Amino acid sequence: MIPMVDLKTQYQNLREEIEAGLEQAFIGGRFILGPNVKAFEEEVAAYVGVAHGVGVASGTDALHLALLAAGVSAGDEVITTPFTFIATAEAICYVGARPVFVDIDEKTFNIDTEQVAAAVTPATRAILPVHLFGQAADMAALEVIAARHNLSIIEDCAQSFGADTADNRKTGSLGLAGCFSFFPSKNLGCYGDGGLITTSSERVAEHLRVLRDHGSWQRYHHSELGFNSRLDELQAVILRVKLKYIDQYNAERRRVAQRYGEALAELPDCILPYQEPHGTHVYHQYTLLSPHRDEIRAALAAQEIASAIYYPIPLHRQAVFERAYQETHLPISERVASQCLSLPIFPEMSDLQVDRVAAIIRSTLLGK
Numbered sequence: 001m002i003p004m005v006d007l008k009t010q011y012q013n014l015r016e017e018i019e020a021g022l023e024q025a026f027i028g029g030r031f032i033l034g035p036n037v038k039a040f041e042e043e044v045a046a047y048v049g050v051a052h053g054v055g056v057a058s059g060t061d062a063l064h065l066a067l068l069a070a071g072v073s074a075g076d077e078v079i080t081t082p083f084t085f086i087a088t089a090e091a092i093c094y095v096g097a098r099p100v101f102v103d104i105d106e107k108t109f110n111i112d113t114e115q116v117a118a119a120v121t122p123a124t125r126a127i128l129p130v131h132l133f134g135q136a137a138d139m140a141a142l143e144v145i146a147a148r149h150n151l152s153i154i155e156d157c158a159q160s161f162g163a164d165t166a167d168n169r170k171t172g173s174l175g176l177a178g179c180f181s182f183f184p185s186k187n188l189g190c191y192g193d194g195g196l197i198t199t200s201s202e203r204v205a206e207h208l209r210v211l212r213d214h215g216s217w218q219r220y221h222h223s224e225l226g227f228n229s230r231l232d233e234l235q236a237v238i239l240r241v242k243l244k245y246i247d248q249y250n251a252e253r254r255r256v257a258q259r260y261g262e263a264l265a266e267l268p269d270c271i272l273p274y275q276e277p278h279g280t281h282v283y284h285q286y287t288l289l290s291p292h293r294d295e296i297r298a299a300l301a302a303q304e305i306a307s308a309i310y311y312p313i314p315l316h317r318q319a320v321f322e323r324a325y326q327e328t329h330l331p332i333s334e335r336v337a338s339q340c341l342s343l344p345i346f347p348e349m350s351d352l353q354v355d356r357v358a359a360i361i362r363s364t365l366l367g368k
């Protein structure tokens, strides 16, 4: 059996460190916004290269609170990609704004920056790019557009912990805010829900700390309507252990991706993921395109090998949004959604496992 991610093996490797850290936290008895959350916030801020990190309850909350702190509100438009997890657009709707979906680049699957420029209206307040599958969006181009029209950039970094842009800046350090998720299967994942916002702005960081804690700047003094959205102290313990290994984990993901790339090169009806020549891809997913993806998926399943479709339906065609976007046609997103297939990729994946997956895909496509 080969899963999409192997959290059990990773836990066995980290067990002693995690259990020792948890025991200390239990003994310390500070479970809400305790010392590990504070230390983890500082460690992530230093890693990403920004002044502030603010831990929250999930990646979705990170996006929601970041949009609030950026002042995005009812009547505003936020330009984003339809080829992402629903949370990206949900967060825009939570603040009363309207997601404006533009198409993706067919090579990287990231937001097409020329279409972003064309979609700006007087109501546009922000751009919300996603660094999809662990590869940075074209931030240099987005920064030019944002500067020209005075827009905020909120980065969705849920899949890109550790990734660098083409000009070697860490994702999460570029926009007004970088929004991370620590959902268990992400590159840096905890054992439950968790999220964090990075920002260089003191004002935004302070506002986020108030928003995540019931609108409270001082205990029992509430300046605005806030939320209960804090990164859990025990999750922070686990994340601090894993943060030490994140560069190693991401390098192992690149090893797996490279081996897939060699084993699957030049197959008919199979487009392998495009890797930008500059920057650092962290391969949250290894996603190929094939018109025969359902046959590949069935052949893998027959050998007990997992695969997944991220994402089968672009957001403007989801039932929740469909009626509002009947006039929106985004042909590249729609085609990619109909052909994409993500293969197992995780740091602990052995070369032998990669070769087994690749061999089945080769025989499926060559046997046609």
Ligand SMILES: *Cc1c(COP(=O)(O)O)cnc(C)c1O
Pocket: 058, 059, 060, 061, 084, 085, 087, 088, 130, 156, 158, 159, 180, 181, 182, 183, 193, 194, 195
């Ligand atoms: C996982 C994910 C989120 C949401 O994160 P949660 O921690 O599950 O709330 C948001 N955007 C993208 C692109 C994601 O992959």
